[in-house]
Amino acid sequence: MTTLSIVIVSWNTKDILDDCLESVYRETDGIEFEVIVVDNDSQDGSAEMVKEKYPGVILIVNEKNVGFAAANNIGFNYCNGKYILLLNSDTVVLDGALQKTVSYADQHPDLGVLSCKILNDDHTLQPNCSMYPSLLNSVLFITGLYKAFPRSKFFGRAQMTWWDYDDERQVQVLKGCFMLVRKEALDATGPMDERFFMYSEEVDWCFRFSKAGWKLGYFPDASIIHLGGVSAAKLGGSRALVKDKSTRRYMKKHWSKPAYAVGLTFMFTFYLSRLPGALLLALLSGGSSKYKKRLENHWTGLRGLATKQDI
Template sequence: MDLSVIIVNYNTKDLLKQTIDSVIKTTKNIKYEIIVSDNNSHDGSIEMMKEVFPQIKLIENNDNLGFSKGNNVAIRESKGRYVLLLNSDTVVLDNCLEQCVNYMDKHKYTGVLGCKVVLKNGELDHACRRGFPTPQASLYYMLKLNKFWPNNEKYTQYTLSHLNEDEINEVDSVMGAFMMVRREAIEKVGLLDETFFMYGEDIDWCYRIKEAGYKVVYYPKANIIHYKGASSSKKPFKTIYEFHRAMYIFYNKHYREKYSFLITILVYIGIMLKLVLTLIRNVFKRR
């Protein structure tokens, strides 16, 4: 088995069908399996899977396990040399998976591969290639200095907007919407950290895999479309909370011991202020 395609689903029935159809339609010359891990959807996703894709392995979780745990349940049952985390709100374009497998086969030190992810409006989903959110990189991002100087490496440490979006580059992290991981790397560093419910688990996995000596590569010759936020948009307050909680978890896990107490306090204050401001903006948008 070359590739195990893992799709976590939560109430995205129609998009899930579209995603699976795109994988089947565009993937011909590699041996692959698809495993859908459903987080207790109540929109007919289970019934659709059993009726339309009875040949595909379906895991029916009894609760919404979140992204990390939902993926881990499926990864444990997967058989591929590579594991692909694929969002249920994506469309895989021609030869994408085959190209990625071939690249991984030729580059043995690549532990994680991400493709070019395009939003439905045709723009690049900038989260598909990122630097690690160090305190400095996060400060520049929060102050939006990357917007004023988009080609300055100092101010684009997190967004990496100074890189050409059509060139292959080694990066710090790619996104969990499309994330191909070498089986040996998983065996070396372990599965996704289930402390993260949603958000942050992808960048944490990349951090650990890079620490283990592998490369994380952005590979724009392969492409997908991302209909972003399809399931998370159904619970905006939960989404906002988990996004900021992931910042806190990641900092505590990887950076707290590397920085002074003062920097840590400032980081905590920054996360809290950003959470409050985001919640306030969200309330006004809903009125």
Template sequence: MSLSVIIVNWNVKDLLRDCLRSVFASPLDPPPEVIVVDNASADGSPAMVQREFPQVNLIASPRNLGYAGGNNLGAAEASGNFLLLLNPDTRLHPDALHLLRDYLLDHPQVGVAGPQLLWPDGRVQSSRRRFPTPATLFWESTLLEQWFPGNAVARRYRFEDVPPDRPLAVDWLVGAALCIRREAWQAAGPLDESFFMYFEETDWCRRCAAAGWAIHYLPQAKVVHYEGQSSGQVLAARTLRFQRSKIRYAEKWFGRGWAIAVRLFLLATFGLQWLEESAKWLIGHKRPLRRERIAAYGQVLRGLGVGSEE
């Protein structure tokens, strides 16, 4: 049964090279089809792929389609029975591909299998999730979590009550590496491109589960993830996209009232952080750092304002 690997790249040429090397070093029969969708990179990524990996199907988009748009474009070109959505800032352990594919072959009710993600130093990354509740949107990755780290809402959301070395049926998995049965992809439909970045895999897994497919975490398959190397290049933009996607998810799954509440909450909390940094700047505390943070929080606040556009 054939596997198509889809990698969406934006300006991480060197990491992409290492990722592709790990894919082609993986013993898999038949060998995987590999598709790279380049989102208008300016670092020479397309030329590197053409020069060093001529066997790759390279799709060079003239504009940045985001994670969702890029993967949808790659999936439309893919011919495999299974699709592996793989971030370019990853490196596969040698047996990861066949473990993921064979798990889906052996478990016909499972639509998605995801590996254990590792930091480069070998520590386990948090990648298992329950579906967000309205409470999750206020308590996870917000100022409240900074004030109350390890709060019960965030811990439950991240499955921190279950050891990371245990195979597990989950609600959704972080999208750095997702092995998807084609029938599940067709049942759920493509990724929702209104989520430019973040929450698109959450939304898709929710639709996949609603279509009757199980989603499993397989810790025996391991993938190193250099998290946030593409999206982290512009931190304020990354934060803004994450929070906009959170609001979009709230509106899609919980209704407009919850979306308004989340937006107002985020405006209030980022406003507090902007005021705190401004006060520290006024008293002369690490002014270059404070100036940078004031600008970043200001950009996020403007972007989250009512009527703001992508």
């Protein structure tokens, strides 16, 4: 039996996908693994690059962009491993990270999902663990109290800003850029919810793993680089719409109706409280693209909330 099946979903990320695949083959030794690339109708030659440079990769080319969750589920159908690794195309594997993580998982059979230390391109820490969304955590986010008191276990609880990520521990939510999933746990929990096109799908999945009786863990002695947001950035102003739709879907799926109504109010409050500042910065900056994008994001998000959407 193959030890590890690596599923990489790609959408117009040809060059960084190449870097990712190169690092997987360079840094992975001592375990039997297979690589499945699911291409979401890229128009930049990504699929052709994989065919030419990595003939051993199992390549699935979708006729349209079906989203992150659905694309991963397609990849799962081709997996033969004891473990399945969800690996973003904008990652670089470092120093045998995959075999180290698999070894740790072998020693902890109660773990259904495991992640490692995630680094930015400059090798600074990129937090990848959090708590489940809740009304309290929403208040701490909207008010910015988690930024004002990052070392507080209460105010920094949602994003776990008080933690230095140097010790192993059980967590509630892991980011989807690197998720090692035990096949047995996947069979018990089920695949990702494809109604989430992008964003919140891993939060929902982590919650479901926990409900199915599996633990989720973080292992600090293996590392990867994650560039972050490469595919999402290509969405432009619609990014806020996609993200908010997924947030609302999660709340509607897992919260009570009163909690959902309050949560939706919090989302409106977030945009309304930040739009004036975003507009002022965009004007004072002389049309800086950074602040124009921020203004566009907030305005698009607010309009999206005010428009009835099928979630």
